Amino acid sequence: MSDGPILDVEKLRIEVRTDAGPGPVLVDDISFSLQKGQVLGLIGESGAGKSTIGMAVLGYTRANCYITGGRLLFQGRDIRTMSADERRALRGPGVAYIAQSAAASFNPAHTLMDQICEIPVQLGLMSQAQARARAIELFGELDLPNPAGFGDRYPHQVSGGQLQRAMAAMAMAARPAVLIFDEPTTALDVTTQVEVLASFRKLIREAGTAAIYITHDLAVVAQIADDIMVLRHGKMIEYGRADDILQNPQQDYTKRLVAERAEGHGGGQTHTQTPLLEIRHVTASYTGLAKVIDDVSLAISPGDTLAVVGESGSGKSTLARVVMGLLTREQGDVRFAGDSLPARLNDRTREQLRRVQMIYQSPDVALNPNQTLLQIIGRPVQFYFGRNRAAVRARVLELLKMMDLPADFIDRKPAALSGGQKQRVGIARALAAEPDLIICDEVTSALDQLVGEEILRLLKRLQDELGIAYMFITHDLGVVRRIANKVAVMRHGVVVAAGDTKTVFAPPMHPYTELLLSSVPEMRADWLDDVLAGRG
Amino acid sequence: MLRLVLQRLGFGGLTILAASVLIFVGTELLPGDLASAILQNTATPENLAEMRAQLGLDRPAPVRYIEWISHAAQGDLGVSLSNQRPVADELAPRLRNSFFLAGFAALVSVPLAVFLGLMAAIYQNSYYDRAVNFFTLMTISIPEYLVGYLLVKYFSVRWQIFPSLANVTSETGFLERIDLTFLPMLTLVLVVVAHMMRMTRASVLNIMASPYIEMAFLKGLTKARVVVRHAFPNALAPIIAVIALNLAYLVVGVVVVESVFVYPGLGQLLVDAVSKHDVPLVQACGLIFSCVFILLNLTADILGIISNPRLRRPR
Numbered sequence: 001m002s003d004g005p006i007l008d009v010e011k012l013r014i015e016v017r018t019d020a021g022p023g024p025v026l027v028d029d030i031s032f033s034l035q036k037g038q039v040l041g042l043i044g045e046s047g048a049g050k051s052t053i054g055m056a057v058l059g060y061t062r063a064n065c066y067i068t069g070g071r072l073l074f075q076g077r078d079i080r081t082m083s084a085d086e087r088r089a090l091r092g093p094g095v096a097y098i099a100q101s102a103a104a105s106f107n108p109a110h111t112l113m114d115q116i117c118e119i120p121v122q123l124g125l126m127s128q129a130q131a132r133a134r135a136i137e138l139f140g141e142l143d144l145p146n147p148a149g150f151g152d153r154y155p156h157q158v159s160g161g162q163l164q165r166a167m168a169a170m171a172m173a174a175r176p177a178v179l180i181f182d183e184p185t186t187a188l189d190v191t192t193q194v195e196v197l198a199s200f201r202k203l204i205r206e207a208g209t210a211a212i213y214i215t216h217d218l219a220v221v222a223q224i225a226d227d228i229m230v231l232r233h234g235k236m237i238e239y240g241r242a243d244d245i246l247q248n249p250q251q252d253y254t255k256r257l258v259a260e261r262a263e264g265h266g267g268g269q270t271h272t273q274t275p276l277l278e279i280r281h282v283t284a285s286y287t288g289l290a291k292v293i294d295d296v297s298l299a300i301s302p303g304d305t306l307a308v309v310g311e312s313g314s315g316k317s318t319l320a321r322v323v324m325g326l327l328t329r330e331q332g333d334v335r336f337a338g339d340s341l342p343a344r345l346n347d348r349t350r351e352q353l354r355r356v357q358m359i360y361q362s363p364d365v366a367l368n369p370n371q372t373l374l375q376i377i378g379r380p381v382q383f384y385f386g387r388n389r390a391a392v393r394a395r396v397l398e399l400l401k402m403m404d405l406p407a408d409f410i411d412r413k414p415a416a417l418s419g420g421q422k423q424r425v426g427i428a429r430a431l432a433a434e435p436d437l438i439i440c441d442e443v444t445s446a447l448d449q450l451v452g453e454e455i456l457r458l459l460k461r462l463q464d465e466l467g468i469a470y471m472f473i474t475h476d477l478g479v480v481r482r483i484a485n486k487v488a489v490m491r492h493g494v495v496v497a498a499g500d501t502k503t504v505f506a507p508p509m510h511p512y513t514e515l516l517l518s519s520v521p522e523m524r525a526d527w528l529d530d531v532l533a534g535r536g
Numbered sequence: 537m538l539r540l541v542l543q544r545l546g547f548g549g550l551t552i553l554a555a556s557v558l559i560f561v562g563t564e565l566l567p568g569d570l571a572s573a574i575l576q577n578t579a580t581p582e583n584l585a586e587m588r589a590q591l592g593l594d595r596p597a598p599v600r601y602i603e604w605i606s607h608a609a610q611g612d613l614g615v616s617l618s619n620q621r622p623v624a625d626e627l628a629p630r631l632r633n634s635f636f637l638a639g640f641a642a643l644v645s646v647p648l649a650v651f652l653g654l655m656a657a658i659y660q661n662s663y664y665d666r667a668v669n670f671f672t673l674m675t676i677s678i679p680e681y682l683v684g685y686l687l688v689k690y691f692s693v694r695w696q697i698f699p700s701l702a703n704v705t706s707e708t709g710f711l712e713r714i715d716l717t718f719l720p721m722l723t724l725v726l727v728v729v730a731h732m733m734r735m736t737r738a739s740v741l742n743i744m745a746s747p748y749i750e751m752a753f754l755k756g757l758t759k760a761r762v763v764v765r766h767a768f769p770n771a772l773a774p775i776i777a778v779i780a781l782n783l784a785y786l787v788v789g790v791v792v793v794e795s796v797f798v799y800p801g802l803g804q805l806l807v808d809a810v811s812k813h814d815v816p817l818v819q820a821c822g823l824i825f826s827c828v829f830i831l832l833n834l835t836a837d838i839l840g841i842i843s844n845p846r847l848r849r850p851r
Binding site for chain 2: 055058060062088089090091092096097099101104105106107108109110118119122123154156157170
């Protein structure tokens with residue numbers, strides 16, 4: 001084999017074509033090359049065409065998508081001109097794929113070992129026993145517990161981080177020349193992400209595999225990539241050495257991406273008035289199961305932003321449900337403006353309901369797709385204030401304006417809006433009730449980085465103008481430091497640290513707070529090394 | 537998982553009891569009763585009352601129900617009115633015949649339907665797929681007696697390959713039995729295969745939209761392997777449920793096919809019993825039919841639970 005690039009992509013173009021005619025161009029004029037052992041990071045927001053490029057390298061396009069231009073040379077052979085059988089033979093030993101959600105990408109009906117050994121055995125590269133031995137070796141390299149027995153489990157029997165590593169083992173089983181990582185750590189908690197990232201890096205460095213690492217998180221890719229390509233709307237924005245992109249971005253879009261993490265809005269001052277919301281020794285569980293939150297006490301003053309942080313399963317969303325009354329508390333008290341709130345939603349007065357509103361993680365699920373924005377936002381206006389139709393419409397227009405949404409959106413349905421616009425509608429609906437407190441449940445985690453940033457700015461502006469207090473539930477510590485003046489760190493249903501953001505996030509810290517903080521990827525290439533070195 | 541299975545078994549038992557109540561109430565509501573059925577034209581108010589007392593019919597219905605169901609549970613289904621023989625003896629050969637035909641049809645139709653369905657899923661929207669869909673839709677749409685007579689016309693009358701009458705007796709040997717029941721079996725297969733085949737195809741195609749199927753393709757597997765090994769095991773539960781429904785139909789819903797081929801099965805017996813007002817026999821047939829139905833669905837439920845690895849192997 002020559003010393004040329006393993007993968008050479010030239011002027012790649014991918015389009016949607018349906019029976020109705022040509023659709024949008026997903027990927028346009030993309031060129032890059034990959035040498036043995038080299039890692040290319042593909043960066044961009046959703047819809048930038050990252051995954052489409054990654055799959056094209058496998059000779060695969062989703063339904064109605066077609067490669068309409070350019071060349072995809074794998075070891076000198078053009079993937080585009082291969083027959084279907086040749087393309088299939090390419091997958092596995094040539095190019096292998098690691099998907100975003102291992103939980104969805106493993107077949108629930110078979111053991112991990114069966115799925116990992118499948119390709120090498122099917123292709124006749126290894127016997128079943130050899131493939132097993134190889135898998136166990138890979139489990140060891142990926143730092144999975146009990147490598148010899150790990151493969152006999154079913155996908156639902158292992159944790160998310162372990163499953164993601166098992167997926168890497170599956171991809172590596174046939175010793176591919178190129179690995180495609182498609183957002184492999186996005187679905188994981190920050191502390192798990194560090195471990196998985198370190199395993200991946202060790203794996204590809206030791207095997208000398210070339211890789212394409214797809215992610216929306218520049219700080220993550222900085223740890224693993226030699227080169228970085230920034231994509232937007234299917235087009236290349238910037239392409240170069242990772243260090244150059246991070247330290248000296250040329251394009252405006254890249255500059256904004258790099259700046260996002262570094263930017264700080266300041267925590268704001270601490271409010272010392274009587275608390276608006278007081279959570280006192282609250283305990284709650286879902287029927288018959290162990291306590292999901294245990295003896296939690298927190299307070300929010302008017303104009304405060306209290307961030308409740310923790311990993312998935314820490315009980316932070318449950319706490320929100322208890323405050324809202326969606327889940328009945330078992331012990332303790334929730335006091336609002338000095339009065340005890342009834343534990344059950346049905347026992348609360350309309351006024352009590354009005355003063356606490358909620359914004360949800362996924363606006364796609366939280367907005368009724370069959371209603372217009374007038375109906376969605378107008379409903380609380382009409383319900384709480386009983387205004388006539390003209391007044392409701394006027395109020396909705398006013399709220400749209402506050403959200404920086406065009407007035408003619410009022411008769412549209414959510415499907416016609418982008419993700420960020422839908423989340424603004426969710427905020428407008430909460431504001432329509434003129435609440436004193438808004439509970440924000442992971443409101444930016446379903447959004448792209450820069451879009452989420454705009455939402456945070458909007459929330460901050462509304463707080464300055466209207467004096468609303470926020471209870472901000474999030475797993476993203478970067479968000480916390482920027483917008484919250486108070487923070488509560490939760491783990492296994494218990495508040496391990498709480499207080500002013502500056503105090504909680506400054507030494508001396510609770511060990512778990514420190515672990516969380518140190519797990520947030522930083523925009524420098526040696527961050528992962530430092531973290532791993534720090535943990536020994 | 538054991539808890540789930542036991543729960544299903546418990547519900548199954550309750551359903552059988554509920555069905556028995558319905559059967560009993562249903563026959564109670566019929567005009568006339570056992571006494572008037574026995575006496576028929578000779579009934580006078582006096583001997584009717586006497587007969588009722590003799591049969592215990594003057595006692596309240598709940599008492600008689602408990603007596604009937606507890607005897608039935610011990611295998612005593614009462615005495616047939618038409619010939620004074622125990623109902624159980626009357627039923628046994630018919631039940632065997634019905635199960636034989638149903639089993640024969642199931643052995644052919646279930647593998648055939650699953651195979652056709654999987655092939656249709658693999659070659660989705662191909663000419664093969666369309667042809668199979670069209671043909672099975674056609675056979676399910678034509679009334680079964682017509683299918684039966686058409687088969688008789690060609691296979692027995694014109695080509696003389698198989699007999700047109702399936703008049704088996706207890707002395708009929710196994711191979712002869714197969715030969716005699718071939719056409720009724722074929723009729724039943726044509727009627728039930730479409731439903732099961734279409735469900736197999738639809739369930740598998742539904743699973744084909746899952747991320748793990750895309751992953752299987754990205755791993756470089758062939759379509760046939762993806763369908764059979766990755767999609768089919770996850771599509772089992774709905775397929776099993778539909779198979780159970782069709783098996784139940786093969787046992788309890790084949791009266792028309794039995795009459796076309798003069799096959800001495802349970803369906804014929806039930807029709808005869810109804811026309812002769814043979815109440816104990818009708819009740820016994822009803823009880824057996826509901827048991828078959830419930831047991832098959834129960835089996836499907838339990839197999840569905842077992843086919844789910846999340847329930848079979850908890851964390």
